[in-house]
Amino acid sequence: MFKKIIILFALILISGISPASKSIEYVPADVLKPGEQLIYKVKYFFLRVGTLRLVNLGIVEEGALKGYFKLRIKIDSSPGIPFVTIHDIYETYVDSNAVPAEFHAWEQKGKYTLETDYIFRNDENLAVVQMRKVYPDRVEIVEDKQLPIDRTYRDVLALLYFARQKSSENYRKIIIPTFALGTTDSCWFNEVGSIRTLKYRKEKLPCYYIQGRVKFIGVAGIKDDFEGWFSGDESRVPLKAKMKAFFGSVTIELESSENWLAAK
Template identity: 30%
Template sequence: MKFIFLFVLAFKILFSRFESAVEFQQEFEKFDKKFNTSFIQVGEELVYEVKYLFFKLGQIKFTVVDKFIDNGKEFYRVRVKIDSYSVPFVDIHANFDAVFDSRFVAQRYYSEMNEKKYYQSVRYNFVEKSSFYVVEKNYQNFEYNTKGKRVDTVKVMTNYCDGPSLFYYARSNASVQKTMVLPTFIEGVKGITIINFGKKKTKIKIDALNRPIEAYEIDGKASYVGFFGLTGDFTGWISADEKAIPLKGKLKVIVGSVIVELKSWNFDWKPA
């Protein structure tokens, strides 16, 4: 069973059937403008717990590994680590290493996923001059003793974010009232994420904090299946301060819904 990240977010929809709960117009994101990235600090670590009904399934950790300049452009490297707990129906361990620029355009990516009977790795690189991604996939099925490798060239007509960069894109735009249609590259496959930003400002309580704090609510849908089988609608809350920290998400998966909630962080933070 495939896994989801985070917040990011995964889903099955058609543009013509998307029903927005807000009144402002959808806008196609071309990732060609400057965004606020001041909240992305090297060393930042955010840990989330994933819950399904009364079960704690596992945790997701986001780490900002590096910030660097290449040919005059600013880039960020982030690492995502997903580990399931010892529960009967989930046994997944995955690592992601992604590089995106200050526009949140996906540049480089590598993932490894280990399940009890299956292993898969995905690597892709964006060739900007030619507007395509080179995607390499390797897999091994331990149950049937099979393995394989495939290399594809995926042509793109616009800029794409991916799972890790989408997480930070959402943080950058949480307070702005708009609906965005986002070209999204998930594990080497093209998809679409639609997010309603700035729906409302509210108070939310999570277990890791001793009081409710102010947060911006977002929601949306996506056209792909991600980790944990995430597919369909999602709702999230992002702190209404300069850190713009995703606090909690309600995500639809194939078997129902999961809650992803902030568990810990490694920096000084005074939420509003």
């Protein structure tokens, strides 16, 4: 028995991974922190193709959305990337469970901006969808409709914060009703809560891992299978993701942060 322990200890030393590096001391998730700002680089192989800025703008203090968290993501493609020009903004207002009340998007489409609004009236089992093309000299209505909903839906940005909240919980599969492109769809988390080691800033960190699949085309053409690695502290910060976009597979990595205490 003693010999087996010595052999195991030697293997650990050779591999350079300590037993603690594969474990996380569990703390409850607290992912909705006002002032948090996370900046990500988007890479296609070794080429940087864009930047994501994820911001928690705080709690709304008045009006119909009082008490909701205002969240924003800004997506910009890198200058000089052929055939790819993206300068889009998405905002959502969510409660403490990442359930949205409203979602708004502004997507640059060359000569016009596509503006999208989703208003979730969950108490009425109803969602209002409004989409319009805004040109410099006119506005064209694309959609103006109401859809019946019989469950809680999340928009694509609320979905990210929901993933952060659930990343440490062990599930074989979660199916999340999702609102995208003006209609109802779904996202699947096929593996949730396992612990994987991620090399981040020259360190090997134990992270919560999610593998899943979106059944729709999301922001910036995101589609199909994805993987995500989340920090082990209460913020469950997304450190890295791999997913498919309209021009191929991309890697998204955290580049800098503000008001993330674990980063210090």
